[in-house]
Amino acid sequence: MKDRIIINEVGPRDGLQSQDGALTLDQRFAFVEAVLDAGIRHCEMGSFVSPKAVPQMAGTGDLARRLGHREGVELSALVPNMKGYELARDAGVNTMAVVVSATETMNQKNINLSMEQTLEVARAVIERGHGDGNRVQAYLAVAFECPFEGSVDPGYVRSLAAQLLEAGASELVIADTIGAANPAQVKSLMSALGDEHDSAQLACHFHDTRALGLANIFAAMESGIRRFDASVGGLGGCPFAPGAKGNVATEDVVMMAEQMGFTTGVDMPALLGVVNLMSEMLGRPQGGRAHYWLTRNAA
Amino acid sequence: MKDRIIINEVGPRDGLQSQDGALTLDQRFAFVEAVLDAGIRHCEMGSFVSPKAVPQMAGTGDLARRLGHREGVELSALVPNMKGYELARDAGVNTMAVVVSATETMNQKNINLSMEQTLEVARAVIERGHGDGNRVQAYLAVAFECPFEGSVDPGYVRSLAAQLLEAGASELVIADTIGAANPAQVKSLMSALGDEHDSAQLACHFHDTRALGLANIFAAMESGIRRFDASVGGLGGCPFAPGAKGNVATEDVVMMAEQMGFTTGVDMPALLGVVNLMSEMLGRPQGGRAHYWLTRNAA
Numbered sequence: 001m002k003d004r005i006i007i008n009e010v011g012p013r014d015g016l017q018s019q020d021g022a023l024t025l026d027q028r029f030a031f032v033e034a035v036l037d038a039g040i041r042h043c044e045m046g047s048f049v050s051p052k053a054v055p056q057m058a059g060t061g062d063l064a065r066r067l068g069h070r071e072g073v074e075l076s077a078l079v080p081n082m083k084g085y086e087l088a089r090d091a092g093v094n095t096m097a098v099v100v101s102a103t104e105t106m107n108q109k110n111i112n113l114s115m116e117q118t119l120e121v122a123r124a125v126i127e128r129g130h131g132d133g134n135r136v137q138a139y140l141a142v143a144f145e146c147p148f149e150g151s152v153d154p155g156y157v158r159s160l161a162a163q164l165l166e167a168g169a170s171e172l173v174i175a176d177t178i179g180a181a182n183p184a185q186v187k188s189l190m191s192a193l194g195d196e197h198d199s200a201q202l203a204c205h206f207h208d209t210r211a212l213g214l215a216n217i218f219a220a221m222e223s224g225i226r227r228f229d230a231s232v233g234g235l236g237g238c239p240f241a242p243g244a245k246g247n248v249a250t251e252d253v254v255m256m257a258e259q260m261g262f263t264t265g266v267d268m269p270a271l272l273g274v275v276n277l278m279s280e281m282l283g284r285p286q287g288g289r290a291h292y293w294l295t296r297n298a299a
Numbered sequence: 300m301k302d303r304i305i306i307n308e309v310g311p312r313d314g315l316q317s318q319d320g321a322l323t324l325d326q327r328f329a330f331v332e333a334v335l336d337a338g339i340r341h342c343e344m345g346s347f348v349s350p351k352a353v354p355q356m357a358g359t360g361d362l363a364r365r366l367g368h369r370e371g372v373e374l375s376a377l378v379p380n381m382k383g384y385e386l387a388r389d390a391g392v393n394t395m396a397v398v399v400s401a402t403e404t405m406n407q408k409n410i411n412l413s414m415e416q417t418l419e420v421a422r423a424v425i426e427r428g429h430g431d432g433n434r435v436q437a438y439l440a441v442a443f444e445c446p447f448e449g450s451v452d453p454g455y456v457r458s459l460a461a462q463l464l465e466a467g468a469s470e471l472v473i474a475d476t477i478g479a480a481n482p483a484q485v486k487s488l489m490s491a492l493g494d495e496h497d498s499a500q501l502a503c504h505f506h507d508t509r510a511l512g513l514a515n516i517f518a519a520m521e522s523g524i525r526r527f528d529a530s531v532g533g534l535g536g537c538p539f540a541p542g543a544k545g546n547v548a549t550e551d552v553v554m555m556a557e558q559m560g561f562t563t564g565v566d567m568p569a570l571l572g573v574v575n576l577m578s579e580m581l582g583r584p585q586g587g588r589a590h591y592w593l594t595r596n597a598a
Contacts (some may be wrong), residue, residue, distance in 0.1 A: 008436075038483065122491060149388075181519040182555060182558040182559045183514075183555070183559065184517075184559040185559075187521075197561065202560060203302040209592055210554065210555075210558075210589050210592045211510075211513060211587070211588035211589035211592070212513060212555060212558075212589075214510060214511060214513065214514040215482075215514040215516075215517045215555065216515040217514075218482040218483075218514045218517060218518060219517060222486075222521070241591065242591065243590060243591030243592075244592075246590050252510060255509065256482070256509075256514065258482060258485075259481040259509075259511075260481045260482065261483065288510070289510035289588055290509050290510035290511075291509055291542060292541065292542030292543050293509045293510070293543075293546075294509075294543075
């Protein structure tokens with residue numbers, strides 16, 4: 001039997017939150033539906049952040065209620081704090097994602113909390129999640145390079161990872177938030193983490209800023225990682241800068257994984273249909289690095 | 300001291316031969332000069348094939364004479380047969396590249412010879428090169444997938460590699476001519492070849508058709524390979540299809556290698572200047588996968 005690669009589609013959250021202008025709830029619902037129809041079984045469908053700060057994510061509670069529960073499907077939502085957790089829980093979400101940035105400055109800039117305070121919030125949400133019977137994924141953002149502090153010490157990232165897993169996080173996601181990691185770093189860090197923890201609890205989140213997304217995913221696969229965040233069409237780059245990529249494109253990851261002999265459960269023609277859907281909704285062509293080849297050969 | 304990655308710039312040959320319309324000899328000379336000025340020390344500057352079949356490469360003898368010899372620089376040329384070898388030698392070239400396709404059908408379609416005849420030609424050129432004190436690089440084309448025969452048996456590729464190295468090839472270049480290889484295949488084949496031969500005699504040539512060029516180069520690096528063909532600006536794709544990439548872009552490879560801690564000796568701003576030069580000469584924007592990021596951040 002083929003080894004499975006799990007794709008966690010984050011386009012409806014990480015992809016849409018950086019777009020200029022918000023989609024309607026109907027559009028966001030149709031996006032998630034199309035993602036699930038393409039065979040994806042893990043999807044971060046929104047976030048419970050302040051609609052003033054991130055208007056693109058307003059109404060995520062209504063979206064969650066409308067999506068409801070699906071057999072064999074994990075629909076998650078990002079929550080910045082306990083209030084967000086409670087809103088998500090009340091909307092029926094049972095997989096929450098909390099974010100800890102790997103540097104002091106990034107936590108200050110992102111959520112105006114110190115590292116210690118951010119960890120405290122994460123631990124509290126994880127504990128509450130446990131009590132409620134929910135899953136809580138812990139993200140370590142800027143885990144390779146921070147836009148404010150530069151290179152991040154892998155030893156420090158490993159100590160944060162250990163703290164979050166020991167606190168009871170269902171899963172730890174190492175995030176290269178600005179797309180600055182190289183595959184040698186990825187292999188080194190993910191191999192170390194794989195030695196220290198259960199690989200099945202580890203995942204990676206790459207951005208394709210420097211076109212290293214697929215190389216970094218291969219490096220993580222080499223380290224035993226089998227779960228990856230990705231965004232249909234590479235959604236999430238700056239909307240007005242051609243070539244400024246966002247998250248690594250789901251279709252690129254599926255293509256590489258399937259060609260390597262993994263199974264993803266994803267139907268490529270349907271997935272390319274989702275890329276087209278997003279191009280229509282956003283009024284701009286979407287598509288990852290391999291878009292030209294995929295649209296001519298993979299259907 | 301940092302480990303060195305050797306870049307063999309093939310834009311002036313593999314890149315230009317697929318362009319619609321030929322550059323002048325002055326332009327080709329300026330291209331090679333600019334490549335060398337950017338710090339690249341290995342460059343395939345043309346081929347000695349029939350100017351009727353490949354008009355873009357007409358006059359390579361004159362180009363070679365004009366370029367002359369440069370201290371510490373390897374200027375190579377592709378030769379299809381003994382006649383090509385002699386033309387190259389008479390023009391002062393002292394590093395020749397011969398090509399053997401890894402499938403019977405590809406040899407037939409490419410040069411109208413059987414596999415056995417193609418190997419015979421390659422062996423004869425290698426032997427003559429030895430006699431003349433020249434270096435002969437052997438290319439194994441379609442080494443992963445053939446457009447006519449599909450997947451190529453890695454065991455067969457290894458036996459061809461052994462034959463060519465035993466015949467005295469200075470170097471063996473494994474070429475993914477159509478850009479169909481995935482990093483798992485690359486790591487598997489290149490690791491096996493690295494066990495069987497001296498890694499310093501091995502190199503890889505990737506096309507970026509499916510956006511896997513950098514992942515494949517990382518996989519080869521993991522197998523101990525330190526020499527890669529690449530083409531400035533990803534030159535070599537179909538000129539009229541946006542996103543249809545040719546060879547993996549030199550600037551992408553240099554970026555990744557340097558970020559991984561290797562040294563390449565290449566000056567990135569100067570290299571990006573060569574990309575601009577080629578955009579001007581060809582009248583179409585050139586640039587690899589990381590072009591957007593590189594032109595804003597790497598200079």
